[in-house]
Amino acid sequence: MIPTLVRPVVTFVVLIGAWWAVTRLGGIPFYLLPQPPAVLHALWQQRMLLASATFTTFSEMALGLVIGTLLGSLCALAMAFSPRLQRWIMPLLLLSQAIPAFAMAPLLVLWFGFGMTSKVVMATIVIFFPVAAAFSDGLRHTDPGWLDLAHTMGAKQGAILRHVRLPAAMPAFGSGLRVATAIAPIGAIVGEWVGASAGLGYVMLNANARIQTDVMFAALFVLAVMTVLIWTVVDRVLRRILYWAPGNGGAAR
């Protein structure tokens, strides 16, 4: 238990120390790079603002993650169920990636308003693709030997999908979901930058405009901590599901 905790703590302390040293010795002005105590102070001073902003951004991320994962999985499953559907959907999916999701942000705000909806949609779009792509890839690349065996055992297509292709694709789904979780905050934050009246992105934009760099850093810090926490939860759940897959905490002992 201790060694797993020691490493990140050491990394964190070293990073903060380096930051502190740079600000002290480099003579960098406060409005460019505030010192760690100033950020800590801002963190405490603005705790109410930051807490409510964090709650907003967290809700957007969590909703986006749930909806994006659901839609991405459904899309992958639909394509796995019908190869014909796959031939229609796959180019569309790739095309959708040709349009950067962030370029859509102003449009989304225009369509869905300044509230949370536009940010949830944004996060959903960002999360949808890695989940759909990785999961559908996993569903298509089942070990041919496992499929042969299932065919000789008289399994129908539905049973093969449910009992063979689906579980076999779970590691791929897991890596897609991990990627999606890591980039989930981008969707929410960009949405908030473009137009919002709440959330960490809004706080950052505001602080930036007033050259309150310490508040900016405080918001960034909270965002990073929240992302790591969400990622850890998702990772734990995935390890539970992938108890059998090597490299996921299970199986290889």
Added chain:
Amino acid sequence: MTDNDASPRPPTHQPVDLPGLRISGLGLQYGTRAIFTDLDLTVQGGEFVVLLGTSGVGKSSLLKIVAGLTRASAGTVTATDGLPLAGRIAYMGQQDLLYPWLTVIENVMLGARLRGERQDPDRARHLLERVSLQDRAKALPSELSGGMRQRVAIARTLYERHPFVLMDEPFSALDTFTRAQVQDLTAELLQDHTVLLITHDPLEACRIGHRLVVLTGHPARLGPPIEVPGPTPRAPDDEALLHIQGHLMRILMEGHGA
């Protein structure tokens, strides 16, 4: 679920009720390239036939056709009792093909799970006992050694209660000693089945086959059947076995060179 052989059968070497397997005029062609043509082979009911061939000669394709996984370009595969083959074949591939997310006992009952039938854990446990793995029922395949995994695959094959068993180099991934042990077990447990096993290992063929046929050439053809005397599994230092093994090796080398 039918329950026609729940109790262990008395060991008879040529049970009359077992259907045989008839391959006639079988050919496989990829474009203009003929892999094999005009193959004829009959496996008698309860017989253990080993088909030997070097790699790339089309052994696996032949077995996949018999298993109904691939279509032949010509010819037919039928059961000697006139009933359809589909649904009466148990297949063992080149790997053990255990599903890593299922426990050992769940892997043994895989057929029932895939067909949506009721699973029979008592029968599965009984079969695991026969391959000496009764205390590993709840383990995951990744926790087992290669030999143990192959034994689970045998139990899974037996669970199917099918008269026909097809095996595609099932022991090629095992080390020599483990392979010999699993061969013994296979010869013993598959007695009341009509078996077609393919391999590139002459010793394996001689140890567990009632009858051996060699597939060689381009396009490949079947050589005359070779009978190995004595009950299986045969001792690896048996005189007749060693002689035939050498003979087979020569046929394979000549066929490969041609």
